[in-house]
Amino acid sequence: MSENKTLIIPGMKIALVPCPALGDTTLFLRLAWRLQAAGAQVTLASVSLASVRDYLPGLAIVGGTPDVMGLAACSDLVICAIDWQVEAPLSNVAYLAGKKLPRGFKPEQQPVSLQGREIAGAHNVICRDPKAGKTMVQWIDLYAQEVLGLDAAQPVAGLQALPALANDADRRVAIFPTTPHASKNYSPSGFRRLARRLVARGWLVEFVGIPSEQQMLSDEYPGYPVHAFSDLKGLIDFLRTCSVVVSNDSGGGHLGSLMGLRTFTVTRRRSDFTWRPGFNELNCVINPVLSFKWLGKTVWRPFIPLRRIVQALPNWKGRQA
Incomplete structure (x- = not known):
């Protein structure tokens, strides 16, 4: 790492290309803010982020299908999700995967350099050890620190100029009940x-x-408001009316955590599983008290202790709204 301490210098042009999934996008946002704090001029190529440009001052947002080769031509460095890999080897494009690079990908055959300096470990996986107990946020910070030489202790910008919190946000919980x-x-x-x-x-x-x-x-949850948003801005604006997010292992929990909300992640995985919200300390993983195999499938849903969520939250009944 010491050799890389001045790898990123103010004014460098760095482009980031996240994969479309919301959770992955929040990680690349974290990396963008770390690069921004080091003085880099950062471009994010993301369809979903195009609607929230106003909440990301100082970052250039490019919508539409990412043009990796075009970004490479006008940037000092491109850090690209492996989902957008192009066949042509580009000397200033580093590929990141969540947990595993494709079997046929040979990092040693595609060295990455930045202004003439080779970047060791530029092609990488974000999570290098799923049993280490770190969140993906901690892993992306390690990549920023160990590979790019960034200061992981430096504060990052976060979302800016958000709508004011709703008056009743303290007592509203958003539940994200589905994933792909x-x-x-x-x-x-x-x-x-x-x-x-x-x-x-x-x-x-x-x-x-x-x-x-x-x-x-709406059919499954009669009597409750059900929201669906055409863009990320609508979702972020709605979450400004909430203080708690309950979700499966999905992007809604990561976004809520990024925005500073309290999150509960319902999953069959262990409590320290890697892909859990990790942007703040207000996350709790709710997993089954027991599970078992039956006809080749894991039975876990009947054993989720919902009381842990209910008891962790204040009782508003009888209080003045």
Whole structure:
């Protein structure tokens, strides 16, 4: 690391290309802010971030399908999610994967250099040891520190110029009940039980999904507001009306954590699993008290201790709204 202490100097042009998933995008945002703090001119190529340019002062946001080769031509360095890998080897493009690079990818055959200096470990995985107990935020900070020579102790900017907090935000909880992977999802009946118990304690409970799910979620959670947003700005603005996020292992929890909200992650994984919200200290992983295999599948949903969420939150019942 000592050799890389001055690797990033003020004025360097660095482009970041996250994969489309919301959780991954929040990690690349963290890296962008670290580079920005070091004085780099940072460009983020992201469809989802295009709607929140106003919340990201100092960062250049490019929407549309990322043009990795074009970014390489006008940047000193590009750090790109492996999802957008191009066939042509580019000497200033570093590829990052979450936990595993493709089998055919040979990092040693594609050295990465920045203004004539080779960057050791530029092609890498973010999580190098899933059993280490670190969050993905801690892993991306380690990449920034050990590979790019950035100061991981320096504060980062975070989202700026956000809408004012809603007056009743303290007592509103947003539940994200779905993910693109059904095996990760807690049961609708379980989320309905949780919602009833929270409402009984005076909480305002609202559900969030993607637009194609809105009708299905409205049918599954009758009597509760169900939101779906066409862009990231709508979701961020809504979360400014909340103080708590409950989600599966999904992007909603990461975004809530990034925004400083208290998050509860419902998962069958161990409590220190790598991909848990880690942007603040207010995250709690809710996993089953037991699980077992049955006909080749893991049975875990009936054993989620919802009481841990309910008991961890204040009782608003009887208090003045």
